[in-house]
Amino acid sequence: DIVMTQSPDSLAVSLGERATISCKSSQSVLYNSNNRTYLAWYQLKPGQPPKLLIYWASARESGVPDRFSGSGSGTDFTLTISSLQAADVAVYYCQQYYNTPYTFGQGTRLEIK
Amino acid sequence: QVQLQESGPGLVKPSETLSLTCTVSGGSIGYYYWSWIRQPPGKGLEWIAYIYYSGTTKYNPSLKSRVTISDDTSKNQFSLKLTSVTDADTAVYYCARGVGSSGWFDFWGQGTLVTVSS
Numbered sequence: 001d002i003v004m005t006q007s008p009d010s011l012a013v014s015l016g017e018r019a020t021i022s023c024k025s026s027q028s029v030l031y032n033s034n035n036r037t038y039l040a041w042y043q044l045k046p047g048q049p050p051k052l053l054i055y056w057a058s059a060r061e062s063g064v065p066d067r068f069s070g071s072g073s074g075t076d077f078t079l080t081i082s083s084l085q086a087a088d089v090a091v092y093y094c095q096q097y098y099n100t101p102y103t104f105g106q107g108t109r110l111e112i113k
Numbered sequence: 114q115v116q117l118q119e120s121g122p123g124l125v126k127p128s129e130t131l132s133l134t135c136t137v138s139g140g141s142i143g144y145y146y147w148s149w150i151r152q153p154p155g156k157g158l159e160w161i162a163y164i165y166y167s168g169t170t171k172y173n174p175s176l177k178s179r180v181t182i183s184d185d186t187s188k189n190q191f192s193l194k195l196t197s198v199t200d201a202d203t204a205v206y207y208c209a210r211g212v213g214s215s216g217w218f219d220f221w222g223q224g225t226l227v228t229v230s231s
Binding site: 038052105 | 117157159
């Protein structure tokens with residue numbers, strides 16, 4: 001199985017400041033034949049279904065605010081929230097879909113400082 | 114807008130079978146991959162299995178011996194059965210739509226808490 005490791009486990013950022021979450025995979029999730037990176041990011045809030053934010057490591061899902069961005073390649077990835085809003089308080093997960101079993105990171109809890 | 118809704122018992126006794134159904138509205142279950150994913154209390158997300166409307170299935174090896182996923186295209190539903198449950202199977206169970214066999218999950222159900230307890 002591909003192990004996904006996120007850091008930090010929790011993060012407190014002031015409103016309007018940048019939040020950065022890292023995700024590392026135990027093997028590359030770049031598929032060389034199509035040059036696609038099989039990595040997604042989700043936002044989980046209590047009592048709500050998980051929300052897809054980013055796929056292909058950097059493609060923003062329709063309707064997701066442009067303050068959310070994804071970057072990285074190979075085994076190292078980053079989710080950045082450029083200017084933290086109160087609505088962004090949540091737990092964030094990365095997920096690889098390069099192969100099954102699909103696996104998720106352990107989650108990063110984002111709070112307001 | 115596609116919507117998914119999980120249904121099933123919220124309490125299952127140890128050693129019994131957990132059965133859940135996901136009803137899809139706002140679109141057909143054809144041409145997409147439909148998964149079950151769970152989150153034990155205080156833990157992360159674990160993918161369980163997927164099914165494609167053609168009948169293709171894939172299971173997480175860690176659960177494969179106990180899991181069956183099936184669908185009913187006439188009802189636009191798919192289902193999960195997990196046998197011989199223990200308290201380690203207590204979790205919020207989500208159904209989700211996968212974009213392709215190697216794809217992300219773009220629509221999710223609200224999730225349903227299933228507690229294993231006598």
